[in-house]
Amino acid sequence: MVALKVRKFGNSVGVILPKDVVNRLHTGEGNRLFLIEAAQGDYRLTPYDPAFEKKMAKAEDIIDRYRNTLHVLAK
Secondary structure: OOOOOEEEEOOEEEEOOOHHHHHHOOOOOOOOOEEEEOHHHOEEEEOOOHHHHHHHHHHHHHHHHOHHHHHHHOO
């Protein structure tokens, strides 16, 4: 567990992530992080957009099912 302190930044508030947390999240300045609400009111901070991953899984399924058709259309 890492304790973070909420600080004021202009008209907003935020937290500063320690370097080791930034490294474990494989992120850096300017990258997006996603705060996902989990069960029982908990939150999860992740560099991955779960909605995007879900869409990509659907796209990969379509590509697998229609591989031959897509190959012909690509000519």
